[in-house]
Amino acid sequence: MSRSGRLLSLMEILRTRRRPVTAAWLAGELSVSERTIYRDVAELMAQGVPVEGGAGVGYLLRPGYFLPPLMFAREELEAIMLGLRYVDQRGDAVLKAAASAAKAKIGAVLPPDAGVTLDLPLAMPGPSPAPFPDNVVELDRLRAAIRAQRRLEIVYADAAGHHSQRMVWPVQIGFMDSARVLAAWCELRQDFRTFRTDRILSIVEGSQYPARRAELVRRLHEHLALSSQAQSADKN
Known part of the structure; x- marks a missing residue:
């Protein structure tokens, strides 16, 4: 070397x-x-x-130092391109634009012989999902609340159209095949819940929630893992 x-x-x-x-x-x-x-x-x-x-x-x-992505292995670049294409399929307008910008930045600093991986990747995502339902509340407002760790008072409509009012601590946004969901701690249920973003009718931002988001993310993933195990056990 x-x-x-x-x-x-x-x-x-x-x-x-x-x-x-x-x-x-x-x-x-x-x-x-x-x-x-x-x-x-x-x-x-x-x-x-x-x-x-x-x-x-x-x-x-020192944190914050930016190192341009000049040293991606071929497999690393394939993984990145697969992720960017997945975002282009399932992301909202903000994330789609970010994925396009990221691809352009990566392409600008890669050596010429690596550029073929950007234009002709070996991996591809599955078929594009059906169009997602329109959101009343823009995802960018939810992202801003997550970053600021703000409690949200939401009006939510369930599958039957019944409305309820919840106070939640937003943690992450999930991009599923047929819908996008907000994963949050629900003060009413005292547990984690997911809310389809197209059924969130309004939000009112409140105070910072009394928890560290990093800890909530860890607990959320534990909750999801346990739920998945329970569903598998029921099927067996």
Whole structure:
């Protein structure tokens, strides 16, 4: 591996680590000596890359540093393209535009021989789903509430058309084959519930909810896993 390639590999490794990693560990990952790691880290620092730490402490790339996607393996690029095509099928207008912009940015920094993967990928998603029902409340308003961790008072219509008023803590938006759903903690049910976004008739934003969203996401996924196991058990 050339030194420039090794420096890029070193930055990519540091970018994916949340805690300091030692020179010995980095040397093992890159199959070089610790002395080489010390020299490479010094070179990155000289070039303005915000590497923090030192010998005996470990190294960490300061959060927020952007590394252009120059080192995607073919399989990684295939996975990204499959995901972008899936978004183009099931995403709303905002996410579709973001997927198109992301593809253009990736294409602008890839070497020419890798561009064929963007235009002629090996993998493709399944058939496009039927058109999604129109939303009364734009998904961008729901995304903003999720990011701000705001409680939402919603008016919701069930399948029979009956209206109910709920206070929920929005956690994630799910893009299913036939509908989009808001996954949230429901104060009324004291449990996680999913609400079809096309049946949310109105929202009123409230105060921040008294929980960390990261913890709610973890608990939501545990809840979904248990629900899936229970459904499988019922079928058996």
